Amino acid sequence: MALTDDCWQIVSIVMILQTAWEAEMQAVDTGRMILRPFKEDDLDAFYRLGTVAEAIRYVGNTPFGSPEQALQAMRDGPLADYERHGFGRVACVWKDSGEVIGFSGLKYMAAVDAVELGYRFLPEYWGLGLATESGRACLRLARDVYALDRLVGLVHPDNAGSARVLSKLGFAVEGQVRLDFIPDTPVDLFARGLSADEAL
Numbered sequence: 292m293a294l295t296d297d298c299w300q301i302v303s304i305v306m307i308l309q310t311a312w313e314a315e316m317q318a319v320d321t322g323r324m325i326l327r328p329f330k331e332d333d334l335d336a337f338y339r340l341g342t343v344a345e346a347i348r349y350v351g352n353t354p355f356g357s358p359e360q361a362l363q364a365m366r367d368g369p370l371a372d373y374e375r376h377g378f379g380r381v382a383c384v385w386k387d388s389g390e391v392i393g394f395s396g397l398k399y400m401a402a403v404d405a406v407e408l409g410y411r412f413l414p415e416y417w418g419l420g421l422a423t424e425s426g427r428a429c430l431r432l433a434r435d436v437y438a439l440d441r442l443v444g445l446v447h448p449d450n451a452g453s454a455r456v457l458s459k460l461g462f463a464v465e466g467q468v469r470l471d472f473i474p475d476t477p478v479d480l481f482a483r484g485l486s487a488d489e490a491l
């Protein structure tokens with residue numbers, strides 16, 4: 292059965308949107324890392340990032356009970372976000388080894404109706420400035436690719452290291468909010484604007 296002109300127009304629009312989405316989700320070189328979209332082949336690293344106690348101490352996550360649970364979380368989390376919003380948390384790949392050592396990136400948070408900058412790294416890579424390095428790249432993406440003019444950060448009040456990263460990136464505390472996945476403690480809400488003439 293031949294496609295009608297209207298059907299071809301719809302197909303063309305879908306192809307254009309898919310091409311734009313793929314262009315927006317291309318890899319970014321930060322210097323020491325490559326930031327790229329997660330794929331299911333990253334399951335081992337994704338599982339570890341969700342089970343190492345030090346890495347999830349302040350984020351309210353229950354450790355993954357199995358690789359299968361981690362795979363479902365990847366599908367429901369970043370992979371779904373890429374399709375839904377055109378952005379999401381991305382894998383941070385250490386250039387020297389090709390290993391996925393963490394994640395960084397943007398995520399729409401319905402609880403605060405804003406796009407959040409978040410990051411998480413394996414403990415052996417802490418103290419190297421990688422959260423700041425990846426975060427700065429994500430600020431540029433947020434402004435220049437996704438045309439966002441504001442980002443937030445959500446930080447457990449005991450997580451001084453994460454608060455320092457956001458401060459270095461130009462965020463300031465606006466208040467506190469409660470999140471369903473951290474029910475016992477209000478978290479600090481950081482925010483910053485993104486202006487076209489700002490050097491990032």
